[in-house]
Amino acid sequence: MSAFPIADTHPRPENEKEVQRHLARAWRALQSNQSPPGARPTHVTLPDVASQWILLAADYIDATGVDVMVEQWIKDDRIAQGIVGGRYGKVSVREYLIASIACAINRIPGTMDQIVHVMNQHMKKKVRARFEPSDPERLAKLKRARQLTGPRIDDSSVQRLATLINKTISPKTYPADRRYSHEELDQYDRDRSPWDRAMVPVRQKRMDALTAAMLLPSWLLIPEEYRRHWTGDLTADATVVPVWGDGHKRCKRAECKESDGACGHWTRENQNVDAGYHAKQNSKRAYAERDGHDASPEYTLGFDLHIKVTTGPLVKAKYPEIIIAARLDRPGHAPGMNLADGLRPLALAGLPTGHLVTDLGYSQLPPESYASLVKQLGYEPVMMYNTKSLGVQEIYKGCLLVEGTWYGPCMPQELINANIDHQAERITYDEWRARIKRRESYQLRLKSETQTSSSYVFRCPGHSDGATATCDYRKVSRNDEALVTAGKKVLEVVVIHPDKDLPACSNKASFSIPKSIGARWLQKHPYKGDKWCEIYGPERNQIEGKNGELKTSSLAGLKEPGDRRSIGMGKQLIAILARLIATNVHAILRFLANADAPDEAPTMTPLSPFGQRWRSSEDENDQPHRITGRRMLEITDDPPMRPTAVPDIPQVA
Template sequence: MNPLDALASPALVAARGALLSEMTSLAHRGKRNRKHSTGAIIPDHTFSVSAKVTTATGMVPVIEDWVASELDPTHTGGASAKVPVATILIASLACAVAGLPATYVQLHAVITDPDMTPAARKHLGLPVSSDPEADAKLNEERMYIGYHAVARRYTAIAKSMDPKVYPSYRGLSDAKIREIDNERDPEVVAMKQARMDLFNATMLITTWLLLPEHVRNAWRGDVTVDATVVPIFGRFGPNSNKRKLKSCNSPEVNAYWHAKDPDRRDSIDGDTAHKDRTQYTFGYDAHLLLTSGPGVGDTFPQMVLGLSIDQPGRQPGLNAVAMLQGLYAHDLPKGLVTVDLGYSQLDPENFALPLRALGYGLNIMYKKNELGLQAHYEGALLVDGTWHGACLDQQLIDLSPNYEAGLITEDQYRAQLEQRRKYELKFLEVSSNGEGVNYACPAQGTGCAMNCPLPNRAKATRTTKKPGGRGRPAKKRQNVRKDQIPEIRQALCTNKTKTTIPISVGVRYFQEIPFESPEWNETYGPRRNQMEGYNRVLKDSTAAAIAAVDHRRYRGLGKQNLSLVFKALGANIQAILALLRDLADREEDTPNPGGRPATTTLADHRREPFGLPIRIAGRPTKGAQGKPEKPAPPGKPARAA
């Protein structure tokens, strides 16, 4: 029998006809063409969670005021908006939680879904009525909300917090871009930038506040900051490896080229002479701030608490500080900020100083030419990011540069690093005015590590505790040689109890954990790796998909920012749900009162499926992409021969 004959049986023909009729009815329901939407169904509980999170932020009435302030007062009358602000925000978050792209078409399909329940309509902030007849009429009006009504409302929300809006329907010449920028009011640009910072911080930090209190208390305030490139959809001009097209400009004026050098680890068979071409991506830098520190991923989740987008390589320090200001405004704990060289090498005014002013510490890396002596103050020496006494040997000052130059082995380097720690200044307290830090000389105070012949310093004569103590031997201290004492004695060597070092001195290089110490190696590398790993998770097309250009088919900084914030919110909510499931799995089973051994079923083993300065620069000026020059190294106090 021919297998094709079975497919022509009357029963199958009738079944296929009935199925086709049902599919045709479903396709024409609502009388609209939704060919670009996914058609996925968002459950009511997702709308419920999204509505509660959005309401908890308190941003809905704030954004409504922003949108109203953008209206032209000279244009009176006209029909009111058919789509509430809350509806756009809740639908965007629901799409992110459900893993759907919040494009105009998808948002329109969600808002006008013919099968939406009354509960979902209420969660979305759409009008409902207890009168069945009136409710049916309201529901019909909702189903016929136009695509452009959704797009216009989304645009109005984004525009209310976009510092620099440009025409999005065509590419602009350089002269036209300069003309538009010259007509802007700097105060309005700063105000909208502040709005965007407020929106990003409030939306993201609210998800952190949803965690149980004991989970939030496990986090001590440590964060990791990094930037990852997010490409944009489409641009004018042919594909090219050139960083700048001279013939025309993209209508996405605030975006720019991101250059990624080839990874030497990718060379074939260790052939370092083989060099791949630099990869260029046209888009934005998404600066991300993630929770980190002891217990991340176990006692508390890794979540995005800050996001700021800008041109690649433009003002990374100020974007990082903007995110930290959001944490500061919400009175969250202040810990160490781990960053790469893209942030730590910036001028102090653009990163380190405002970061210190907010009360945060640093965990950083250095370039090879920045190792060794980095600053000095009143005899104190800042070496490899840590303040040391004036008696530090030149050999120990040059320890890291000598190791990088191959003059000493790693074993020698580690041994001498441990020896150098005895010369570190002892932290006492922050000064009363908050502008400096009080330190004690390594030969001062209880538990000091050095003996020094200078007045008011520990002496080598005492090797045991005073009479009346428990008789335990005192800690063995190292003696300072006379040739180590500076010829010109400054405040560190003459003060009786403490020396105050201004925070601004050496602020670009100072960090709380001594460089290359065991504590530093357990902190810097793992946290940078966690950040890089989470960047890949956020870009994964099966997760947040922040790099999927088809999910952000918009023009303008404001719309790109809005889309990325909701994607980060969706990732945060998924992280919270994963932690809550994990906490539930850790709960101990109730003991069996009958005394018989507890049994498990196969179902138990079944796995579930799976106000800053204006930093939005517009078109980069010539030379603006360069990095700040390294300041001249500080001098070194005179020493005895």
């Protein structure tokens, strides 16, 4: 091997002058970012980020105020822990966030080396000034730190800042110097201080607030005349975000080979402890995550990213398709609560609420974990059912809840089994659509909701004006009879007559059904009806396309874990949010390029139109429903001190 850092292809020098000549040539090549002729590269040239993207990222951070917010959190934690003094770092939170977003918008992998390069790259004074914090005191301390250690920003300074941010916003942090066994991590949980345990829900709320503050301004980048066309319709989905490295390590002892890892020896977690295995089939996830199991390639080690995308009939025509909310968590952990917690800032900000399209990953959850939460926020679920859930889902006083919609007791069995028979290929497509259409005649007619919003008030399908069916128990009204005689209306003739004493058949005016009955299944539009199909299919296609855009390496590149080798959920979250923002920016640029010219030039609108309601912590309902990441082991002998109140997030003008 050659003793020189050039390459083995160079001839071994014969004398000292030749040594100096080789070293001089290597030095000149290093200074010009080129490798010596015939040598392997020893220095990688990192690309510069265009000034326009740095300025856009700076405007974006100004609109959110997250840099001031995170700096305040760091300061609060130092005071709470009694930390006094210490040298201030030479990198600010603002610089770190601007560099991360600018790299993502420029479609450059935001590795730590690249972020450091952006901070140090040559740029004009007015661009450099946008990196500086707005707080004069913080700016003076930052300049003082750089006077002591030099103006150039080094990797270690950025790493220390990223670690500090991670400890400030990650609900639970674990040591990352090596792989730890499950027993060691459990012991680490037992040894947590009361303050650390009490701060878990506080840091969870910080993570949620940071996510909302980083994504909400994406909507404000769109000119107002386009924003007003959006009626609040969203589509949600969870996509896996892989992390760098592998998962559990199996025990290698010869005497333990037959135990399939159950012995517990040498079983190690990935250094990203909060990550887990993503599997399409939930029954396989537990198998992949058990101690000592070596997961096969069909499982992906990473996080679940729950995204909410603006959709609707006018998307891409009147407004762009962007990711307006998101949540990051361990795969399979509280998906419905992650979805609801991501929607809450939108409702608090006063944005419109419409329908919410989801797949089976959410619709099969208990109502208290999904459906009831999103309905309280004003959203109407539009969801799928699995094969086992088709047909009659609930019966209340003779009325039938069939696939999310209430029908009268007189509904024929062939209409109840319409979707079941179609999936089993017992009927043709035309017969299936005809049966779905006939269901409308047996649907209970909503009269009103009670003042307490605890129940629905329905009318029988054959009752009074507007009837859709006729039977021996109900007399056709004069108006409907005139319409039928004129050929302008057709009433379904009921052939099945249930018990006449049922409320749906005997009550003269109406009857009520509690909202808690069938809350898991209820949705506004009849399942597989014309309106349901008009919404569900296109909008599910839209979010699947957005998932593909997020994972494509030329755009967001979330499928490339090598670009995010940071350890810690907080570090991963910032890297992911930067890529989501970049995806939104390019989606808006594509939309504006094809849309009609706006009346006014698009500008970054501050977050002030929303006020500060979107991150208010005065309301008890504003607390997160879940704690992300690995389940923390609770101590039994000395329970931790619970926080009396979650500290409010500082207000940012």
